[in-house]
Amino acid sequence: MGNNLLKGKKGIIFGALNDQSIAWKVAERAHEEGAEIVLTNAPIAMRMGEINNLAEKTNSQVIPADATSEDDINNLIDKSMEIFGGKFDFVLHSIGMSVNVRKNRHYTDSNYDWTMKGIDVSALSFHKVMKCVMKKDAINEWGSILALSYIAAQRVFPDYNDMADNKSMLESIARSFGYHFGEQKKVRVNTISQSPTMTTAGSGVKGFDEFISFSEQMSPLGNASAMDCANYCISMFSDLTKYVTMQNLFHDGGFSNTGVTQAVIEKFGK
Numbered sequence: 438m439g440n441n442l443l444k445g446k447k448g449i450i451f452g453a454l455n456d457q458s459i460a461w462k463v464a465e466r467a468h469e470e471g472a473e474i475v476l477t478n479a480p481i482a483m484r485m486g487e488i489n490n491l492a493e494k495t496n497s498q499v500i501p502a503d504a505t506s507e508d509d510i511n512n513l514i515d516k517s518m519e520i521f522g523g524k525f526d527f528v529l530h531s532i533g534m535s536v537n538v539r540k541n542r543h544y545t546d547s548n549y550d551w552t553m554k555g556i557d558v559s560a561l562s563f564h565k566v567m568k569c570v571m572k573k574d575a576i577n578e579w580g581s582i583l584a585l586s587y588i589a590a591q592r593v594f595p596d597y598n599d600m601a602d603n604k605s606m607l608e609s610i611a612r613s614f615g616y617h618f619g620e621q622k623k624v625r626v627n628t629i630s631q632s633p634t635m636t637t638a639g640s641g642v643k644g645f646d647e648f649i650s651f652s653e654q655m656s657p658l659g660n661a662s663a664m665d666c667a668n669y670c671i672s673m674f675s676d677l678t679k680y681v682t683m684q685n686l687f688h689d690g691g692f693s694n695t696g697v698t699q700a701v702i703e704k705f706g707k
């Protein structure tokens with residue numbers, strides 16, 4: 438049941454692959470809150486076809502776009518504006534991929550072609566989307582643009598590999614672009630740094646099951662779920678958070694400010 442927090446708002450949601458995806462939950466919640474949405478994902482992800490179920494459920498259209506291709510993004514923004522009948526109010530960038538992680542290549546032995554691909558998909562794509570939205574003047578004043586990040590941007594989590602560097606760049610792009618978008622268009626740009634979450638992208642990280650349990654025990658509130666992340670995204674798209682911009686917002690049950698917890702200490706008792 439929604440509270441009409443996004444009534445009258447329109448937005449584009451990148452990255453719903455299956456019903457575990459964080460973007461999937463955001464799309465469901467945005468629909469419940471009264472928003473009109475367009476869904477998009479890489480053409481290759483479309484082949485799995487699951488996004489069509491989400492489109493039906495949320496009464497939305499799907500426009501394929503490889504987020505690394507400026508042509509695809511241009512087409513996506515043009516078509517979305519046709520569907521919406523004008524400008525929109527929010528964008529969710531929920532995209533991440535590292536070829537080095539996928540192919541189990543150690544960080545210290547990175548394949549740089551793969552590194553560049555990962556940067557393009559996971560970080561630069563955010564810049565490309567915002568560049569296009571700004572150039573086309575496609576977003577309303579006080580609009581809200583979000584990307585999803587992880588605390589490996591600030592602290593070392595060895596198995597997160599080069600995704601750590603990608604997330605650092607993503608957060609930096611949010612700050613830098615957020616400055617210009619704020620000044621020129623009164624649009625806010627933020628990243629949400631989410632707890633580890635069992636999704637297709639998440640489970641690609643080595644030792645992810647153990648890591649989720651560790652994080653759960655290191656967070657006073659426990660790990661935040663994908664649905665709770667979606668709720669936070671909804672609040673960030675709503676008018677209740679109009680002056681929050683250029684921030685990396687931790688949504689992690691307190692993990693980021695915790696040195697150690699009693700539960701973890703007890704594991705080391707004799």
Ligand SMILES: NC(=O)c1ccc[n+]([C@@H]2O[C@H](COP(=O)([O-])OP(=O)(O)OC[C@H]3O[C@@H](n4cnc5c(N)ncnc54)[C@H](O)[C@@H]3O)[C@@H](O)[C@H]2O)c1
Pocket residue numbers: 451452453454455457458459460478479482502503504505530531532533534558585586587630631632633634635636637638639640
């Ligand atoms: N799962 C976690 O533990 C976790 C934690 C913190 C942050 N995040 C971030 O949340 C975001 C969403 O990931 P998720 O966990 O929901 O996993 P997911 O696998 O469901 O979503 C990742 C999406 O990226 C899309 N994608 C990949 N390459 C693309 C391209 N070239 N163009 C367009 N889309 C492309 C995939 O098709 C997929 O839909 C990512 O940025 C991820 O890094 C995830």
